Amino acid sequence: MGLRTPQQYIDSIRDDRTVFYRGEQVADVTTHPIIKKAVHHAALDFEMTEDPEYRELAVVKEGGDEYSRYFKIPASTDDLLKRSQLIEAATALGKTLVVLVKEIGTDALFALHRVSRQVDQKYETDYLRRVQAFYKHCRDNDLALSVAQTDVKGDRSAGPQNQPHPDYYTRIVERRADGIVVRGAKIHTSCTTNVNELIVLPTRAMSEADKDYALAFAIPVNTPGVKLVASPYGGSPKSEFDAPLSADRKMMETITIFDDVFVPWDRVFMAGEHDFAAAIALGFVEYHRFTAVSYKLPLVDALIGSALLMADMNGIAKAAHVRDKMIWLISYAETLRALTEMAAIRGTGDADGIFAPDALTTNMAKYHFAHHYHEALQHVQDIAGGMLVTGPGVEDFANPETGDLLRKYLGGRAGIDGEVRTRAMNMVSDLTTGDFGGYHAVLAIHAEGSLEAEKLMISRAYDSRRTLAYAKKLAGIQE
Incomplete structure (x- = not known):
């Protein structure tokens, strides 16, 4: 598909995703009076690729292909510097609020590239190929991504296996021939209401007893069983005079619930290799x-x-x-x-x-x-x-x-x-x-x-x- 326009991004998140805001299910995140502010804020990443002032910084050209610089796998210190400069420029345009719908997801993709090869070498798994295929899918279709890492944790002094509730850390509850079934909840998941894909990562080191909690995967946000409970913090109506920075800017945060969610194997990047969770x-x-x-x-x-x-x-x-x-x-x-x-x-x-x-x-x-x-x-x-x-x-x-x-x-x-x-x-x-x-x-x-x-x-x-x-x-x- 290549680079998307802001409108193509907005159109892409009009689907059957399950989002709740103040107890009510949201029919369309792009028209909801609060969440639409987050949608239009996120569109900045797509606007910058069309703006002559930022295009050279925001777009990478390789051969005949063009894609967002966020997806450029860093191969030098210069790549890291340019990535930092792009993040800074986008946040400045966002009136000090980071955009984050590509930044955080590519952070996760880079880490998965580096670690999955090590897992494959030890366990003869196929994770790197899956990560590379998913990365190419996101890059070539210019997708917006979110990351769910922080588990709700329950008793912070105890590990996953020793909680008063077995689902305080997200876990595998069933392994099938075609994939896994996942249950649990992640908290502080930024932008989840208004992205295309969700990447899930472990939040801590795991022991062998915790192997069902040692998992990483990616799914479309509208996957059945994914329920997003959006935080209302900062959602009161504001005028431009009273709140010149935040009247038209918003980042949505959600509690992301996995209510027995099926994940096909080609979207699974870790499933029990506990010694690589950290x-x-x-x-x-x-x-x-x-x-x-x-x-x-x-x-x-x-x-x-x-x-x-x-x-x-x-x-x-x-x-x-x-x-x-x-x-x-x-x-x-x-x-x-x-x-x-x-x-x-x-x-x-x-x-x-x-x-x-x-x-x-x-x-x-x-x-x-x-x-x-x-x-x-x-x-x-x-x-x-x-x-x-x-x-x-x-x-x-x-x-x-x-x-x-x-x-x-x-x-x-x-x-x-x-x-x-x-x-x-x-x-x-x-x-x-x-x-x-x-x-x-x-x-x-x-x-x-x-x-x-x-x-x-x-x-x-x-x-x-x-x-x-x-x-x-x-x-x-x-x-």
Whole structure:
């Protein structure tokens, strides 16, 4: 099929998928008053391939074929850098909200390519061929993809086999000649309401006793038995004046239920090879945290820009404390950018020449971003002022009795009237205080792995032998 238009993408998700929103089944996700915002936001990925400004970055040409750069299997550090640049550009166009309908799915596909060959070599399975066939299907048809990895988990202190309910981790409940039957639920599955295909991965290391939980597969979202319960968070109606970033932007999150779902063997990429569950889980994370730090770049840029804008409008741009906060914000953002670029530059290839970003630097970048994010919000909110949460609405400026008074009394430095300043405040409020800002703040801590997960990966990825040997040499200690 080749590259699709935005309208072809939208038409492709008009099907019989089972989606629930606030207790009601959704007949058409493309016309639902809330979910359609996520659909049109996701269409950005398809718009960019048609836009002359972004086409060279967004499209790969190989021979006579063209396809989305997201599907380019990284074969060099330059491929990783261009992937990061595309993610950053798309997120900037999305007003700080990542698009994610190709980014996350290709993260999973790259990991599956790297690990499935190892599984085949040990168990004489046929997984790599299946992964390659599915990858080609997605690339050549320019499909939108989601990934379901995080199980609902139940008792977090117990493994899959020791739960009070056997389905707290997604599992195989039947093996048939033509495929498997799967039961369970995954949570925090982004974009699932408005993609074509869903990739399911293990969420953790598994023991032999957990082998029925060690599975990876892909299915169309409208497969019978797949039920998507969409989160209503951030779904209240908004005006462009009050919420200039999020009024027309949305990412849907779902609890994805597998109610005895049949998966044919050619869509199964792991079925019981428990000793490779961790490798697939971590292999996906290795790519997806790199995606994460790439899409955080427009967000931290927006925080700097918001602080600069409000400092100017409030007439405090030259204040010493504002200068100090701005230096902190710039250092925070540019350290993230440098670490993200270095993660690509330090990337290495496997035996098949598939490159992955450097795990140590990627996790350092993600930890740096998440650990300091709320301090960044504090500085921006301090510079902006309390009107972030106490300002008037657009209707008050339209009212002839109050409009001119508000324009007068809510103004800032010379030349800035109250309506202009309120518009700026509303943008900063949308970014840092409302449900959109809250979504960003929670994602900073939990999305793509928690702070503790990032610290663990930094510890694992760092090779301490070099520095330990150097310290011994300095101390005159013989090896």
